[in-house]
Structure formats: structure tokens, C-alpha cells
Amino acid sequence: MSTHDSNDWWRDAVVYQIYPRSFADSNGDGDGDLNGVTDRLDYLKELGVDAIWLSPFYPSPQADGGYDVADYCAVDPRFGDMADFDRLVAEAHARGIRVIIDIVPNHTSYLHPWFREAIAAEPGSPARDRYVFRRGRGEHGELPPTNWLSNFGGSAWEPCGDGWYYLHLFAREQPDLNWDNPEVRAEFLRVLRFWCDRGVDGFRIDVSHGLAKDLRDPLRDRPDPTVLGPQADDGSDPLWDRDEVHAIYRAWRRLFDEYMPAKYAIGESWHPFSPRIFQYARQDELGAVFDFSLQKAAWGRDIYREVIARTWDYARQAATAPTWVLGNHDVPRVASRIGLPVGADIDTWVTSDGTDPAVDPVAAQRRARAAALIMLGLPGTAFIYQGEELGLPEDFDLTPDQLRDPNWERSGHRFKGRDGCRVPLPWTADGPAFGFNDTGAAWLPQPDWYAGYAASAQDGVDGSILSLYRRAVGLRREWVARGADTAMTWLDDPSEPQLLSWRLPSGLTVAVNCSADRGLPMPEHNRVLVSSAADWRDGDDPAELAPETAVWLA
The missing domain is CATH 2.60.40.1180 (Golgi alpha-mannosidase II)
Structure with a gap:
């Protein structure tokens, strides 16, 4: 490979996140696929990225955009097959691009063989012990076991119909695993080794702070069930960021370090900022962790100064490289979000009734361009979400009948969800599906204004945001790389x-x-x-x- 070969290649890397279903479609069925990614590797090489991160491509009913996994060691046929995955890894490595994949350990799909077995089994059976089942409260179990709420709205407990419930911190189709069960821990070590042996270079750990839960009997309520994150700095919350989770990751790190170079891992932790999140980045655990403070920050000098200094200082104390993110598949696109009036609440408009928020599109594009140089000018690991390099705004044109995100239904139609940042990319200014495929099919409709943001419309054009990203990523190698070590x-x-x-x-x-x-x-x-x-x-x-x-x- 043409880039770093040492264990710390990631410390100054630029990582490009790919949401496979929306990146490029090689067979024209409307869903992006692995071969579509392979076909666009030269584009990514020209962009200058060091690695790609693939969001889930596993077999899934897509109840939550692929984060409901039915089989952790296979490829969903809509995305290709294992031969396609192996070719993607080989072709990426031939271009000096490493491959990071998503692992979703907090929950499985309800179609996973384990859960199918569990739901058919008796209470107290070994099959049910792989998940979190509890009897309901009340004389006949008619009440949920606790007041815990799902991140997608409503109770986190789904009734089984016999007075028993299973836990799902996200969609009801995503039952939570019981990480106190040794069989669960052993199974994920097997899964990780499977992909390590296939040549992947690292893993992004979904909901990394949510695996360990306080499952003592009786289960305890949370002080404020509407606050979907830790409510104490000491990790005493029954659901999030518990001390017990770190033993899981120490076992994972021992496995990752068996390989040369050692496998990279980074934890995703969305809870309100706490210095505790950097414990996941300890070198005997995952080694790196996302801090989303920059992504969450509204435009403004003082808030940027504060969050950059804080992330930098805590990362240095943890002997890790800071991570910098402007967007991903879970949040409205930065080229719209950053255009809100200075001082506005960056979350209020995503709870709208479908009308466009008060975004200044001119200011948004100007700020998004500046934010790119802020992020890429910071030492550490920088993450680019697909389409950011094109300046893509959020797609507000999606109508309620087109939305796929479970947030829409679970929130009682108050939260439109994340589909607006997942619309398939525009590669060409004209033609079917703007070059996403040759047929015009797309699992989410693309707006007409996509033509002005297409890669072909920006390629080689002075002043385009694509040219800005290419130049900045190239300059970063000389002027910014290795700065995290100084x-x-x-x-x-x-x-x-x-x-x-x-x-x-x-x-x-x-x-x-x-x-x-x-x-x-x-x-x-x-x-x-x-x-x-x-x-x-x-x-x-x-x-x-x-x-x-x-x-x-x-």
C-alpha cells in the first residue's frame, strides 16, 4: 500500500464515509451496491482520502437503514456478494485506500436467527438470555418493566403478548443483545476475526457506549426518561456509558493487536459531551473515539474555539488523535445545517412539519466551504461524509409518503428523520438518476436541483467545492499531517x-x-x-x- 504501514496510520488520515445504498448503483435496481463503490474508487483516490468507511452492507430488512443486521458475516444481495466485497477490498488496497466497516453490536435485527429462536422459546431459556427479556409490571404484566424510552420514540420495551417484553433502545425491529451473556461476547469476537481475516483495516463501532446495561432485578427506572443519554458523569446511568463496557473493548483490542498492522477501531458515542467518552480511546481499548462537538456546533468563533480546544486537550490526555466530523448519515447535511442564523438551535428545525427551515442558502454554502478548511486544517483524523465534497444541501423535498426513516413514524410525525442526507448522490449533471445508475431508479427520489451539485459539473472547475476539497486534502499531507503528535x-x-x-x-x-x-x-x-x-x-x-x-x- 502506498500510504502509512504503521499501526498509527489513522492518526492523520482522511476517512470518507460511504452509505452504500446511496453512493453508486452498478446494476440499475435503485440501490447502491459494493460494485458501485469499486467503480468509483478512482474518484476517491483523486479526492486523496486515506480510507473509506462503509456503513452496513449486511443482510437486513432495512428497518433502520441497515443498522438492523440479520447476519454479521454475509453481504445483503441488494449490495452484491462476498466476491464483490473481496474485490472492493483488493481494489481499494491497490490504490492505497484502507477499508473500515461498521459493526453493530448493541442490537440485531428481529430477523436474526438468534432472535427468531428467542421469541419462540420459553421465558428463562438460554435462547432468550442472549437478549434482554423481562416480565412486565402490573398484575398481569400489562406495564413495561421500566420507564426506559427508545431513541426513536415511545417505550423501549416491546410486548411479547404473554406479559413479557424485550428491550429495544432503537426501533422495535432492533432487539438489544445481553452483553452479560458469554455467548454474545464470544460470537462478536468470531465476527470481528472473520472480517479481519478478510482484509478489512478497521471498524467503526455503532452505539459503542450502549452495550453494558444495568440488568439487576428489579430493573430501575431512569431519573428522567426523556433524556436519552447519561445523566451522571460517573457512568451510573442504567443504559449508557457504563464502566462494564470497557472490559468488552479490552478483549476486542487484544484481538485487533494480533494483526500487523493492528486493526483500527473507533467508537461512536452520541451522548452529551463528557470527558468519559475518551476512555474508549485508551490504547488498550478501541484506541479512538468520535467526539461530535464540532459537528454539533453552530457557526460562530467562540463556540468553535471552545469545542476545538476541548477536543484537542482531551484527546491528547488520552494519548489518541482527535477526530473531526462535520456530518454523517445521522444528521442533516452541513451545507444546510450551518446556514441557520447565528445562535439558533441547530436541532429545532428538524422537528418541522415538512416546511423548509430558516436557512440562508448563500451563507450556508459559504460557511460549509470555510468549515471544510477548519476541519481539514486540524491535526487528527478527519471524516468526510459522502457528498460533503460536492456541497450537497439537505434534501427538504421529500414528502411524507417517501420517507423511510423509522424516526418519522415513531416520533408521531414530528421528526422527519435522516432521509434528507441519504438521497443517492449526483455523479453527472444529466442522464438517468444523475449518474447514480443507468436506469433512473433510486430508492429515494433525487431533486432536480441536484444537477448543479453533480461531480461532473464541478470536476476541474476553479472555485467549485469539489476542487476546494481536493486541494485541501492534498495540502493537508504536507502541512497538517503528524501535527496531532506535536x-x-x-x-x-x-x-x-x-x-x-x-x-x-x-x-x-x-x-x-x-x-x-x-x-x-x-x-x-x-x-x-x-x-x-x-x-x-x-x-x-x-x-x-x-x-x-x-x-x-x-
């Missing part, structure tokens, strides 16, 4: 409260004007390496840093 220096200027700026040991200065309407003097420099301004061209050296613009300065 230091970054803040260049605070009390006279300019809208200027966000830092310097790296390479001599790179990142400067961002967070003001919406006022230009700032350009910081001292020798030359401008790249600017997020759409009218900037290589060699330009403006005297002023325009509003909502970021630059990299040598």
Missing part, C-alpha cells in the same frame, strides 16, 4: 473577536473570519495556500479576509 498554537487577537486562528508546527496558519458582514485584515503570511472563497484562484493574495471565509497561510 502541538497547535492559538493565535487569539483580542481586537478581532470574529477571527478564529491557529498555527501548526509546519508553519501553516489557519485563519477564519466568522463575521457575516465584515472583512478582516489578512494575517501576516508569505503566501495563501488555499482559500474557501469561491472566487479565489491559486496565486491570489487578497489584502482582506472576506466574511465567513477561511484561509490556509504559509
